[in-house]
Amino acid sequence: MLPELRYPSTAQDWRRLAERRLPRFLFDYVDGGAGDERTLAANVEDFAAVRLRQRVLVDVDRVDTSAPLAGQRCSLPLALAPIGLAGMVARRGEAQAARAAHAAGVPFTLSTVGICPLAEVRAAAPAPFWFQLYMLRDRGAVRALLDRAWDAGCRTLVFTVDLPLTGMRHRDIRHGMAAQGARPALIKALQVLARPGWLADVAVQGKPLLFGNLAEQVPGARDLNAFKAWVDAQFDPSVTWKDIEWLRGHWKGRLLLKGILDVEDARSAVAVGADGIVVSNHGGRQLDAVASSVSKLPAIARAVGGQTEVLVDGGVRSGVDLFKALALGARGVLIGRPWVWALAGGGEAGVRSLLATLQRELLLAMTLAGVTRIADIGPGHLDAD
Numbered sequence: 448m449l450p451e452l453r454y455p456s457t458a459q460d461w462r463r464l465a466e467r468r469l470p471r472f473l474f475d476y477v478d479g480g481a482g483d484e485r486t487l488a489a490n491v492e493d494f495a496a497v498r499l500r501q502r503v504l505v506d507v508d509r510v511d512t513s514a515p516l517a518g519q520r521c522s523l524p525l526a527l528a529p530i531g532l533a534g535m536v537a538r539r540g541e542a543q544a545a546r547a548a549h550a551a552g553v554p555f556t557l558s559t560v561g562i563c564p565l566a567e568v569r570a571a572a573p574a575p576f577w578f579q580l581y582m583l584r585d586r587g588a589v590r591a592l593l594d595r596a597w598d599a600g601c602r603t604l605v606f607t608v609d610l611p612l613t614g615m616r617h618r619d620i621r622h623g624m625a626a627q628g629a630r631p632a633l634i635k636a637l638q639v640l641a642r643p644g645w646l647a648d649v650a651v652q653g654k655p656l657l658f659g660n661l662a663e664q665v666p667g668a669r670d671l672n673a674f675k676a677w678v679d680a681q682f683d684p685s686v687t688w689k690d691i692e693w694l695r696g697h698w699k700g701r702l703l704l705k706g707i708l709d710v711e712d713a714r715s716a717v718a719v720g721a722d723g724i725v726v727s728n729h730g731g732r733q734l735d736a737v738a739s740s741v742s743k744l745p746a747i748a749r750a751v752g753g754q755t756e757v758l759v760d761g762g763v764r765s766g767v768d769l770f771k772a773l774a775l776g777a778r779g780v781l782i783g784r785p786w787v788w789a790l791a792g793g794g795e796a797g798v799r800s801l802l803a804t805l806q807r808e809l810l811l812a813m814t815l816a817g818v819t820r821i822a823d824i825g826p827g828h829l830d831a832d
């Protein structure tokens with residue numbers, strides 16, 4: 448039985464609510480991208496431009512949206528993407544989102560730079576969740592993180608490879624998350640005062656607002672700025688394909704490489720033995736000149752789809768977009784901003800409602816395209832005319 452749908456339900460509904468609930472700098476942190484945000488826009492627009500075939504008089508009495516992702520049976524082939532600082536948009540946000548994902552039967556991914564530590568997410572939701580890793584210079588710290596992730600029940604590691612340095616995000620620099628100094632601090636304080644609900648719920652009752660997974664590595668750090676300074680110095684831009692071997696030696700579970708946008712890199716990912724890749728440009732937050740991830744998907748899926756599990760993220764806003772991604776060769780998708788907007792707008796219930804909408808939209812798309820199983824969705828469902 449599919450849950451009932453009511454407003455707010457779509458990603459755009461939740462975005463509007465998030466804008467009303469969050470201090471401006473936080474909304475911009477989530478919403479924004481790099482440079483002029485052209486890649487960010489292309490991610491969404493290129494999904495919108497894909498056309499599907501409408502098919503009729505096919506027996507669609509039993510449509511099944513379930514499918515495996517990284518060896519895990521899911522109610523739909525979708526996972527919640529890793530989002531740094533998601534716990535800033537709602538009280539103990541990652542724990543709430545993990546509970547919602549568990550209830551909906553899809554994986555949640557905890558970011559290295561999440562607010563809630565691994566153990567808290569584990570306690571919130573019994574289902575195995577995924578852990579996302581940024582490579583740090585301190586390999587001892589990385590090993591400790593991987594051990595803790597394993598102990599928390601994570602069996603899929605999402606290793607993000609498209610962030611040797613953080614992209615140029617002007618909204619964050621203006622007077623947002625990354626802005627330093629007295630004036631931006633004052634502007635941010637005023638933005639917080641304009642959102643008393645958020646102030647009470649998150650800033651006061653949601654503490655500690657620290658990078659929960661790195662607390663042991665940065666002893667004595669009392670605020671996010673201290674953590675940010677440590678993390679910025681720790682991101683390791685010297686990482687190459689050779690380091691995947693090192694990672695393989697320390698991680699017994701599945702390994703997904705996230706941030707592949709090039710066929711040659713996809714082939715290298717297969718060569719180093721990745722169990723899967725996520726075709727991604729980090730939601731348009733890194734190089735604002737690269738193509739949308741959906742436009743890169745077909746060629747990458749053709750090149751390596753037979754040898755590794757190809758997922759995609761960036762711009763997925765509906766169950767119809769999910770259907771399009773599958774038709775273009777993906778085995779599943781990750782969603783980023785949509786779940787964070789829903790979390791900001793409605794907490795755990797908001798994320799559950801969003802996931803219910805996505806599942807309903809996927810089921811309808813399958814029904815109207817005349818296909819009953821996820822595995823049968825393919826290029827034949829695209830309108831090539």
Ligand code: FNR
Nearest residue numbers: 477528529530531558607729730761762782783784
């Ligand atoms: C991200 N993303 C991200 N990726 C990652 O591997 N680790 C992280 O900590 C973060 N943090 C993060 C914060 C915010 C606010 C956003 C919007 C994105 C990228 C994310 O996992 C995913 O690739 C994109 O969000 C997908 O694009 P959409 O769904 O947001 O369009």
